[in-house]
Amino acid sequence: MTATVFPLQILVISLRRSLDRRAKVEQELQKISLPWSFLDAVDGSALQTTPKEYKAFKVKCLQGYELTPNEIGCYLSHKEAWKHCVENNIPTLIFEDDFVLDPTFRNTLEMLLSNQNSWSFVRLQGLYEVPYREVSLIDSVHLVKNIGDAVGATAYLLKPEVARTLVDESSDIYEPVDHFLEHQKKHGLEFLAIRPYPVDITRAKSTIDDRHERAPVQGLRKRFRSVARALDRLISKRPWFPR
Numbered sequence: 001m002t003a004t005v006f007p008l009q010i011l012v013i014s015l016r017r018s019l020d021r022r023a024k025v026e027q028e029l030q031k032i033s034l035p036w037s038f039l040d041a042v043d044g045s046a047l048q049t050t051p052k053e054y055k056a057f058k059v060k061c062l063q064g065y066e067l068t069p070n071e072i073g074c075y076l077s078h079k080e081a082w083k084h085c086v087e088n089n090i091p092t093l094i095f096e097d098d099f100v101l102d103p104t105f106r107n108t109l110e111m112l113l114s115n116q117n118s119w120s121f122v123r124l125q126g127l128y129e130v131p132y133r134e135v136s137l138i139d140s141v142h143l144v145k146n147i148g149d150a151v152g153a154t155a156y157l158l159k160p161e162v163a164r165t166l167v168d169e170s171s172d173i174y175e176p177v178d179h180f181l182e183h184q185k186k187h188g189l190e191f192l193a194i195r196p197y198p199v200d201i202t203r204a205k206s207t208i209d210d211r212h213e214r215a216p217v218q219g220l221r222k223r224f225r226s227v228a229r230a231l232d233r234l235i236s237k238r239p240w241f242p243r
Contacts (some may be wrong), residue, residue: 001086004151005034006110006113006114007009007035007090007091008034008091008092008093008113009035009037009084009088009090009091009092009093010029010035010036010037010093010095011036011037011038011039011081011084011093011095012025012029012036012037012038012039012095012096012097013038013039013041013074013077013078013081013094013095013096013097014038014039014040014041014096014097015040015041015043015097016038016040016041017043018047018097020095021096021097021098022038023093024097024202025038025095025097025099026179027099028099028101029101030046031101031105031106032101032105032106032109038191039076039077039080039081039084041073041077042072042073042077042080043070043073044068044069044070044071044072044073044074044076044078045069045070045073047069047072047073048178050072051072051076051173052171053076053170053171053173054067054072054172054173055174056175057171058174058232059113060209061067061172061224061225061228062174062225062228062229062232062240062241063174063175063217063225064217064222064224064225065069065214065217066223067173067174067175067176069178070177071176071177072125072173074153074177075170075176075177075180076173077175078094078177079166079170079177082158082163082164082166082167082170083163085158085159085160085163086160086163086164086167088160089160090116090160091113091116091157091158091159091230092157092158092160092163093155093156093157093158094153094155094156094157095108095154096153096154096155098154098201098202099154099155099199099200099201099202100199100201100202101198101199102196102197102198102199102200104141104198105199107139107141107159108124108141108194108198111138111139111141112141112157112194115138116133116159118129118136118138118143119143119192120158120161120162120189120191121156121157121159121162121189121191121192122156122157122158122161122192122193122194122195123146123150123155123156123181123191123192123193123194123197124154124155124157124197124198124199125152125154125155125197125200125201126146126151126152126185126193126197126201127150127151127152127154127178127201128148128149128150128151129150130146130149130150131145131146131147131148132144132145132146132147132148132193132195133145133187135192137169141194142194142195142196143192143193143194144192144194144195145190145192145193146191146193148241149182150168150182150193151178151181151182152178152181153177153178154199154201155199156181156223161166162189165187165188165189166180166181166187166189167221168216169186169187171238172240173237174204174240185241185242185243186241186242187238220234229241
């Protein structure tokens with residue numbers, strides 16, 4: 001496979017200071033021998049001001065909790081990757097820097113790039129095991145539709161038209177980026193996945209994510225959130241949680 005036959009850019013989101021993780025990325029990507037580059041991640045913990053996309057009070061009302069600084073930084077990093085996809089107008093493979101490639105990955109990538117009419121966004125990794133239905137079987141690779149939210153944003157492949165929609169729908173940031181990717185009612189996109197996933201995670205402690213397991217929003221907070229979302233749907237042209 002050559003870049004001239006299959007135009008592709010590969011971006012790895014990584015903090016510039018994460019030297020050990022970057023060294024592992026370089027070692028891992030030797031498995032596929034394709035051009036790639038680091039995309040310097042936004043360090044949320046170092047942000048001096050809250051980005052304009054994030055409205056803390058509204059987030060707390062409509063989510064029931066605020067995002068952590070590094071959740072905001074992680075989202076901004078992926079948004080920058082989507083912009084690169086749009087600007088260069090070619091399919092883009094996006095990694096976070098904690099990935100491990102399955103031996104089948106190269107063949108899977110070749111299949112996707114040579115069958116581009118079959119997909120617009122493909123999830124290549126997921127944190128949660130969810131049921132799925134098969135869409136097609138191409139060269140022994142199962143292209144499926146996940147039924148449920150697999151979440152995680154360690155590895156995915158997308159086309160420029162999808163990246164453009166994701167950028168447009170990210171004028172406000174109010175949920176972790178992997179939740180946003182699953183938020184079909186918001187962006188109106190349907191994503192596919194490869195199962196079994198050809199990418200896993202190292203499970204090393206993340207350097208751009210400080211999200212911990214959150215307690216469910218319950219009781220009065222949940223009721224207040226429901227009312228706030230209903231009001232937002234009533235008065236906003238672009239509600240965060242459309243029905």
